[in-house]
Amino acid sequence: MKWEILNKNTKDIIKSLLENRNLKTKKEIDEFINPKDPIDIKFKDLGISSVTIKKVLKRLEKAKKNKEKIIIFGDYDADGVCATAILWETMYKLGFDVLPFVPDRFVDGYGFKTSSFENNKLQITNYKLVICVDNGIVAHEAIKKAKELGIDVIVVDHHTKGSKKLATDYILHSTAVCGSALAWFLALEVSDKVGPSKSASKRSDLNSSLDLVALGTIADQMPLLEINRSLVKFGLPELLKTKRLGLQSMLKDLKLDNVGAYEVGFMIAPRINAMGRLKSATDALRFLCTRDPKKAEDLNRLLNETNIERQKIVDEVVTRVLEETSDEDRVIVVSGSYHEGVIGLASGKITEKYYKPSIVLSIGKKISKASARSINGFNIIEAIKETELIIEGGGHPMAAGFSIETNRISDFRSKINELAQNTLTDEILDRKLKIDLVINFAEIDTELVEVLKTFEPTGQGNYSPVFMSKNVKVKEVKPVGQEGKHLKLKLEQNGIIIDAIYFGGSANDQKLKANDVVNCAYAIEENTWNSKTSIQLKIKDIKI
Numbered sequence: 001m002k003w004e005i006l007n008k009n010t011k012d013i014i015k016s017l018l019e020n021r022n023l024k025t026k027k028e029i030d031e032f033i034n035p036k037d038p039i040d041i042k043f044k045d046l047g048i049s050s051v052t053i054k055k056v057l058k059r060l061e062k063a064k065k066n067k068e069k070i071i072i073f074g075d076y077d078a079d080g081v082c083a084t085a086i087l088w089e090t091m092y093k094l095g096f097d098v099l100p101f102v103p104d105r106f107v108d109g110y111g112f113k114t115s116s117f118e119n120n121k122l123q124i125t126n127y128k129l130v131i132c133v134d135n136g137i138v139a140h141e142a143i144k145k146a147k148e149l150g151i152d153v154i155v156v157d158h159h160t161k162g163s164k165k166l167a168t169d170y171i172l173h174s175t176a177v178c179g180s181a182l183a184w185f186l187a188l189e190v191s192d193k194v195g196p197s198k199s200a201s202k203r204s205d206l207n208s209s210l211d212l213v214a215l216g217t218i219a220d221q222m223p224l225l226e227i228n229r230s231l232v233k234f235g236l237p238e239l240l241k242t243k244r245l246g247l248q249s250m251l252k253d254l255k256l257d258n259v260g261a262y263e264v265g266f267m268i269a270p271r272i273n274a275m276g277r278l279k280s281a282t283d284a285l286r287f288l289c290t291r292d293p294k295k296a297e298d299l300n301r302l303l304n305e306t307n308i309e310r311q312k313i314v315d316e317v318v319t320r321v322l323e324e325t326s327d328e329d330r331v332i333v334v335s336g337s338y339h340e341g342v343i344g345l346a347s348g349k350i351t352e353k354y355y356k357p358s359i360v361l362s363i364g365k366k367i368s369k370a371s372a373r374s375i376n377g378f379n380i381i382e383a384i385k386e387t388e389l390i391i392e393g394g395g396h397p398m399a400a401g402f403s404i405e406t407n408r409i410s411d412f413r414s415k416i417n418e419l420a421q422n423t424l425t426d427e428i429l430d431r432k433l434k435i436d437l438v439i440n441f442a443e444i445d446t447e448l449v450e451v452l453k454t455f456e457p458t459g460q461g462n463y464s465p466v467f468m469s470k471n472v473k474v475k476e477v478k479p480v481g482q483e484g485k486h487l488k489l490k491l492e493q494n495g496i497i498i499d500a501i502y503f504g505g506s507a508n509d510q511k512l513k514a515n516d517v518v519n520c521a522y523a524i525e526e527n528t529w530n531s532k533t534s535i536q537l538k539i540k541d542i543k544i
Contacts, residue, residue, distance in 0.1 A: 001541055002430055003521060005468065007437045014451055016437045017465050021225075033454050035230035038210060043185060045227060046174040056154055056170050056186070057193050059129070063096065064194060068128035070098040073112050073135070074285075075179065076105050076276030078219035078269045080134035082212035083156070083183035085288045087133055089209070090187035094194065102281045105341060110401060111135040111394070112142045117149070127151060134179025137171075138162040138394045156182045159394045160381050175396075180216025181231055184209060210235035211242045212288065218261050219269035221398070223461020232457045236260065245296035246287035253300060261459035274307040277341035314342045318349045327354045330420045330429070331383070333413040335361035335368065344371035344401065351375060355431040357383075357424070359416070363406055367391065372400045377428035378420070387415040433541055435468045435521050441496040444524060449535060452524060464523045466540055469493055474516040479506060487512065491520065491537065499527070502539035510544045519543045 007016040023029050043053045063070055070091070074084030081102060088100040103109065108116065112132045129152050132139065136155035143153045144167045154170040158179055172182055188206055214235025222228045240259045242248060247268075251259070254267055275284040287299040317338050325334050332350055343360040350358040350373075357374040372395070374380035379397040384390060389412045393402025404412055458464040475497060476490035487505035489512070491498055500522065505512065512518070520542045527536035 002432050004432045005435045020436050035233045038230050038234055046176050060194050063129050070129045071127045072100045073130050073132045074102045075134040076281035078272040079179045079216035081284045082180035082216035083133040086209050086212050087183040102285050112139040114141050114145050133183045140164045143167045178217050178220040178222050180213050184213045211239040214239055218264040221460045224459045225461050249296045249300040261457040271303040271307045274310040313339050314345045317342050317346045321346045329417045330424045331416050332356050332358040335363050335409050338362045340369050347371050347373040367403050368406045370402050374398045378424050435466050438468045441493040468521045470519050472518050472520050477512050500537035500539050516544050
């Protein structure tokens with residue numbers, strides 16, 4: 001791994017950290033340190049015109065006045081389920097005749113499509129209005145058919161647009177935020193313009209719904225900057241004190257007394273996502289919305305059990321996939337009889353291991369399903385579309401899903417690698433660890449830790465500050481965790497000793513031992529053990 005030091009200014013640590021995040025003006029810094037209350041953010045801040053939102057609100061006013069049946073058509077991932085819950089709860093409270101629907105991955109497939117009119121358990125043809133949340137931006141044929149049946153469609157989506165124009169005037173599209181955030185902003189407008197004008201009540205109800213916005217934003221790996229930073233900064237406290245019985249049960253089960261981006265991304269969201277991967281995401285929606293304490297406990301148990309099952313299947317699939325994977329190509333494409341619900345996770349593991357874009361296909365007799373993950377600098381969804389070999393697909397620059405005729409997989413593998421030859425350069429494929437600046441142990445104290453807390457929440461797009469120290473002596477090495485995969489270290493520089501944890505450190509090619517002198521890259525965190533809090537380094541990489 002190549003280390004890239006971003007800033008040489010060692011005199012002012014905080015200024016350097018801000019500069020590394022392109023925060024230079026007083027306004028930029030103030031907005032980063034003190035993000036705007038999401039309730040004050042408008043659709044125009046998302047790049048959506050007032051004309052567009054007025055059209056949508058006018059259509060919703062008509063639906064309410066005429067008591068039209070409305071279906072909120074969601075998605076089966078965590079962001080889609082959260083988006084569905086937010087908009088359904090809000091509109092139901094405001095007196096709309098509205099019902100939610102989350103498609104089944106294995107029965108309905110992804111997104112709003114023509115088959116939705118035939119397979120939908122709610123008999124969609126009885127409805128006058130469909131609101132697609134976290135999907136719909138490429139549902140050209142389905143929206144066209146809906147129009148023929150006299151059904152209007154409102155699209156609330158953040159995925160990459162297709163080349164065709166949709167047959168609807170009601171499109172709220174922005175790539176700045178995720179589906180649950182767009183649903184929340186629409187709920188805010190509907191409450192204000194279509195529902196009773198009670199701003200205090202609106203602020204209270206919708207601020208509490210920020211728990212789901214934070215969950216969806218982190219689960220969908222949105223960059224935690226600008227508007228997303230505001231949503232997550234205000235949403236995480238709401239999640240910690242959530243009134244949702246299902247989430248209360250989960251937080252208690254996970255023994256979480258604090259919730260950050262890590263806890264959401266690696267502990268909470270995977271349980272919700274597991275339902276859509278293996279079973280029915282409708283149960284994940286029930287989990288978020290139930291007001292019955294017993295149902296909340298039962299559904300939390302179901303989500304946990306399903307996630308454990310999901311982990312076992314992923315481990316099996318990843319083992320098989322890695323055995324069958326060749327990393328000779330620039331874009332790794334692997335196909336087999338893999339469980340369709342976990343191919344995205346398997347693709348993520350391959351990309352993590354080889355640091356290359358990867359695509360895993362679950363082979364069907366005639367049609368195969370695929371999931372892709374990418375690396376910074378390579379737009380995977382654009383590359384997939386450019387092959388002109390897929391049936392349908394959608395996603396983001398970093399992740400995508402699509403279907404393809406099974407007999408065209410070989411051609412697809414050749415074509416996408418041909419396209420990647422020029423765009424996927426050696427520079428992009430070179431894995432890098434970005435280090436903010438070089439400091440000494442003498443500069444690490446409680447004051448610095450407190451300042452670093454202002455950079456939270458960190459995550460995608462707003463990485464945790466990373467430092468490097470030179471000529472550090474290893475005083476102690478202790479394997480910890482399952483099979484001793486991780487290392488607990490004591491490190492010394494100029495007489496100052498600091499504890500460190502090195503996750504996965506046993507797999508490092510350089511086998512650390514006491515008295516080694518190293519350069520180390522790390523994040524700084526607090527570690528609480530037996531009611532005592534101390535400073536700890538979280539090692540990113542070490543070079544002897």
